[in-house]
Amino acid sequence: LSLTASFEFIHLIDGKPGLSPRGALALIQQNPNFGSLEVKDITDASGKPERCRVTMTRKNGYSYTVEFTMDDAKRAGLVKSGSGWEKYPANMLRWRAIG
Numbered sequence: 001l002s003l004t005a006s007f008e009f010i011h012l013i014d015g016k017p018g019l020s021p022r023g024a025l026a027l028i029q030q031n032p033n034f035g036s037l038e039v040k041d042i043t044d045a046s047g048k049p050e051r052c053r054v055t056m057t058r059k060n061g062y063s064y065t066v067e068f069t070m071d072d073a074k075r076a077g078l079v080k081s082g083s084g085w086e087k088y089p090a091n092m093l094r095w096r097a098i099g
Contacts, residue, residue: 001027021099028056035059039098041090052093068097 001009001023009023019027028034035057044050051069070079070089073096079085085092 021095025098033058033060035061039094041094049090049093052090052097054094054097066097068093072096 005023005026009020009026010017011020012018025037029037037057038055040053040055041049042051042053049070051067053065053067055063055065057063070093073079073085073089073092078092
């Protein structure tokens with residue numbers, strides 16, 4: 001990462017540097033082996049975000065799929081009053097699944 005990109009994509013969490021999901025995605029997409037990315041936002045019957053499924057594929061055909069759900073977020077204690085998880089659940093699910 002360039003110096004300026006480092007300021008945008010590397011965050012300190014509990015005193016330790018960590019790469020943000022946006023930064024990880026940027027590095028993945030720059031890799032010559034990157035093939036494709038599919039992001040699927042899944043809602044419940046009432047239209048509320050329920051989960052996000054992400055599939056990344058390499059050019060050689062190898063693919064990896066991961067899913068993150070609101071139940072996962074609640075179990076992890078991420079959904080709190082006034083948090084991004086409460087205000088923007090679809091966006092939070094998407095970046096957690098990508099990460």
